[in-house]
Amino acid sequence: MALLERISSPADLKKLSIEELGDLACELRQYIVDVVSQRGGHLASSLGAVEIALAVHYVFDSPRDRVLWDVGHQSYAHKIITGRREAFRELRTRGGISGFPNRFESEHDAFGVGHASTAISAALGIAASRDLRGEDFYLVSVVGDGALTGGLSFEGINQAGHLKKNRFIIILNDNEMSISRNVGALARYLTKITTKQLYLRFEADVWELLGRIPNVGLGARRLARRMKESIKNLVVPTILFEELGFRYVGPLDGHDLSQLVETLGEIRGVPGPVLLHVMTKKGKGYCFAEENAEKFHGIGSFHAGTGGPRSGTAPPTYSEVFGETLIELARSDERVVAVTAAMTEGTGLAPFARAYPERFFDVGIAEQHAVAFAAGLAREGFKPFVAIYSTFLQRAFDQIVHDAALQRLPVRFVLDRAGIVGEDGPTHHGAFDLSYLRCVPNMTIMAPRDAADLRAMLAAALAHESGPIAIRFPRGAAASREGAGRSPVVIGKGELLRRGGDAVIVAVGSMVYPSLEAAESLATEGISAAVIDARFAKPLDAELIAATAAGGAPVLVVEENAMPGGFGEAVIDLLAARGLRNAVKAAGLPDRFVPHGRRDELLGELGLSAEAIAAHARGLVGARAPRAEGGDS
Numbered sequence: 001m002a003l004l005e006r007i008s009s010p011a012d013l014k015k016l017s018i019e020e021l022g023d024l025a026c027e028l029r030q031y032i033v034d035v036v037s038q039r040g041g042h043l044a045s046s047l048g049a050v051e052i053a054l055a056v057h058y059v060f061d062s063p064r065d066r067v068l069w070d071v072g073h074q075s076y077a078h079k080i081i082t083g084r085r086e087a088f089r090e091l092r093t094r095g096g097i098s099g100f101p102n103r104f105e106s107e108h109d110a111f112g113v114g115h116a117s118t119a120i121s122a123a124l125g126i127a128a129s130r131d132l133r134g135e136d137f138y139l140v141s142v143v144g145d146g147a148l149t150g151g152l153s154f155e156g157i158n159q160a161g162h163l164k165k166n167r168f169i170i171i172l173n174d175n176e177m178s179i180s181r182n183v184g185a186l187a188r189y190l191t192k193i194t195t196k197q198l199y200l201r202f203e204a205d206v207w208e209l210l211g212r213i214p215n216v217g218l219g220a221r222r223l224a225r226r227m228k229e230s231i232k233n234l235v236v237p238t239i240l241f242e243e244l245g246f247r248y249v250g251p252l253d254g255h256d257l258s259q260l261v262e263t264l265g266e267i268r269g270v271p272g273p274v275l276l277h278v279m280t281k282k283g284k285g286y287c288f289a290e291e292n293a294e295k296f297h298g299i300g301s302f303h304a305g306t307g308g309p310r311s312g313t314a315p316p317t318y319s320e321v322f323g324e325t326l327i328e329l330a331r332s333d334e335r336v337v338a339v340t341a342a343m344t345e346g347t348g349l350a351p352f353a354r355a356y357p358e359r360f361f362d363v364g365i366a367e368q369h370a371v372a373f374a375a376g377l378a379r380e381g382f383k384p385f386v387a388i389y390s391t392f393l394q395r396a397f398d399q400i401v402h403d404a405a406l407q408r409l410p411v412r413f414v415l416d417r418a419g420i421v422g423e424d425g426p427t428h429h430g431a432f433d434l435s436y437l438r439c440v441p442n443m444t445i446m447a448p449r450d451a452a453d454l455r456a457m458l459a460a461a462l463a464h465e466s467g468p469i470a471i472r473f474p475r476g477a478a479a480s481r482e483g484a485g486r487s488p489v490v491i492g493k494g495e496l497l498r499r500g501g502d503a504v505i506v507a508v509g510s511m512v513y514p515s516l517e518a519a520e521s522l523a524t525e526g527i528s529a530a531v532i533d534a535r536f537a538k539p540l541d542a543e544l545i546a547a548t549a550a551g552g553a554p555v556l557v558v559e560e561n562a563m564p565g566g567f568g569e570a571v572i573d574l575l576a577a578r579g580l581r582n583a584v585k586a587a588g589l590p591d592r593f594v595p596h597g598r599r600d601e602l603l604g605e606l607g608l609s610a611e612a613i614a615a616h617a618r619g620l621v622g623a624r625a626p627r628a629e630g631g632d633s
Helices: 018-039 044-048 050-059 076-081 119-132 151-163 185-194 197-212 217-233 239-243 257-267 287-291 318-332 350-355 367-379 390-405 433-438 451-463 509-523 542-549 567-577 599-605 610-623
Strands: 066-070 139-144 168-174 247-253 274-279 336-340 360-362 383-389 412-416 444-446 469-472 495-498 503-507 529-533 536-538 555-562 584-589 628-630
Touching (some): 018 076, 018 257, 044 050, 050 139, 050 257, 066 119, 119 139, 119 168, 239 247, 257 274, 318 336, 318 350, 318 451, 367 383, 367 390, 390 412, 412 451, 433 444, 433 536, 444 451, 451 469, 503 509, 509 555, 509 610, 529 542
Parallel strands (some): 336 360, 503 555, 555 584
Antiparallel strands (some): 495 529
16 A cells, blocks of 8 residues: 555655556555445445545545535445545544545545435535636546446536536546446547547638538538538437536546546636546455445445455345335236336345346436336326335425325335434434325325235235325334234324333334333333324324323334434324324434434434433423423434
């Protein structure tokens, strides 16, 4: 790591030769693998973008020039060479650096990102601000990892082509998972020629000259345009971007530092917006990630020498239970279809895709389209299950309201990663889904406490035909408790799991078992606490909750969701409407963005561990004051 130890800022890169940059790329890859094997993270994408990060910082002058990454999965090398080499060792740990660009972390992170497809629009906004102030710095958006499947990217490209901002460069990192490979000697030769200032001046002069030729000028221009486009389209996909107002350059080998540096240096002087298309290999330099980029996209700690996990065999995750159950449902009902937004593996749908390829739809990073598409399927009598991470479904809120709920179409939403997700941090925490779904008319919301509940709720969702219905569950292993003997899942009905007269704990989803543990702990202190598994955040089981609270015992409501607008508010409103003046406390996620860290660590800090829930209830029993309050978690 001799070279890497000399790099404390992008300015240090400029002291190196191109050959030394190549050696530094090797050192960076080894360092990234070493750290991620210990901490977990997004490995394959960042390994593929090492040379892009080096070339960009070698040619441009961050932080004066703004570099935006879309999505942040590619940014590890960028973080390391912008003053965070040592801090990178604590990647994604509580108090350590984020796994994504974060403008509060470094001046070199021009714009925060965790979701895809945002960098072009954000960079264009910065470019417009720059021009209004009369400044002249460059904007470089590194777009990849499927981000161009999102409509927001094309909305940004559309306006960028219209505004024609200078010093605005998009680097399309094509890692063979979105745009087709198109390389070859002729393509590389054209790329080299078309970036030269001499060529650009010659092209403009010829264009002007053709327009001046009497009688034949217009026809000659048309012929020249057709010849140019026909020749170029034999080798490169230029038409889309050039018709949208961009100068298209590429494709280049994204691991050829010499060519990247030379080309970036040339296009600095090209007028108007430029799109540079580079081809990279996801997982480059680490054989296990190259062979299985999806596995190493987002991964926990692993043995760097073998690529295998450090932990032993883990119990099934909620995602896996969902995927297995959906296959069973599809076997019995040919109308069952699955829809996801570029999260086939993450949502547990890979087995379904293999079993029923004709009934599986991955729409790319296009959540709005996924929901409207599913609404169309539901309109025609199919039974779509839309599996999207909670934090990403936020992007499709209007489609949830307008296309599903307003029309009472039974779209079945499966919200993975609901609640605290851990090391990915605030961009990925599913903190708001109970709040943003609870306010939608015709919406039904369920939350399983374990694997058996999830299976039963999926079956209930299949049978539900009176409007959209959502099931939300957390990241990680599904609690595995015996399902026999429990109450069947009936829409709007909860379950009383434990009786008690000193306090009532009303919990939903992932907070049910910690609440039961808290009740058991309180029992050793002589405090008898009832525990209700609400099962439904909407509609509430009003009769069960009101009847259990009728004795006047204080009520604690526990949810792994933001408290504003959440489940706790729903229960407090219910008790008030019934005229019950029990002391009430809501425990949930606070009205702020929660940082990254281990999930159990964060839940403890936020007052949502079993011990913290017991403390909340203990305080209520001690107070016994007839008031309602929002908990300060």
